[in-house]
Amino acid sequence: QVQLVESGGGLVQSGGSLRLSCAASGRTDRGYAMGWFRQAPGKEREFVAAISWTGLITFYADSVKGRFTASRDNAKNTMYLQMNSLKPEDTAVYSCAAASQGSSRAPPNYDQWGQGTQVTVSS
Numbered sequence: 001q002v003q004l005v006e007s008g009g010g011l012v013q014s015g016g017s018l019r020l021s022c023a024a025s026g027r028t029d030r031g032y033a034m035g036w037f038r039q040a041p042g043k044e045r046e047f048v049a050a051i052s053w054t055g056l057i058t059f060y061a062d063s064v065k066g067r068f069t070a071s072r073d074n075a076k077n078t079m080y081l082q083m084n085s086l087k088p089e090d091t092a093v094y095s096c097a098a099a100s101q102g103s104s105r106a107p108p109n110y111d112q113w114g115q116g117t118q119v120t121v122s123s
Contacts, residue, residue: 002026002112003096009094009117012086016121020081022096022114028077033103035110036070036081038119039091048094050103051080057103064090086121093118 008020022034036048048059049070058070067086072079079096094117097110105109 001028001032002028002032004096004112004114005096006094006096006114006117009119011120011122014086014088014121014123015083016086017084018076018119020083020096020117020119021025022079022081024077024079024098028074030100032098032111034070034072034073034079034098035099035103035105036079037097037107038090038094039116043092044081045095047105047107050105051079052103059103059105061105066086068100086119088121088123091119091121118123 002024005023005027008112017018031053033052035050037045051058053072067084069082096114098112099110
């Protein structure tokens with residue numbers, strides 16, 4: 001198994017930027033694809049971005065495309081989510097997840113989850 005810990009959340013004004021990190025430990029040699037998801041109060045968890053083990057394949061939710069960028073540094077066992085042009089509707093708890101079967105938009109395809117980090121965007 002792999003353990004995941006997110007960091008980098010916080011309070012930012014609309015139009016601002018944040019970079020989230022997801023540090024992995026444990027069986028990081030297994031070649032996990034990774035994903036970012038978010039959940040706002042009273043709403044279901046939604047897909048944000050995914051990145052393949054090599055980092056060569058990324059895909060995004062339409063709501064964040066062009067504003068968010070997922071990347072990873074496997075030497076550091078860390079994945080990142082650069083979030084630019086943030087909007088109040090981006091406010092949510094952001095969680096990273098690891099998938100042993102490849103990148104996906106579907107939460108059930110992910111095996112391990114982090115605890116999440118709060119992102120709040122003020123208007």
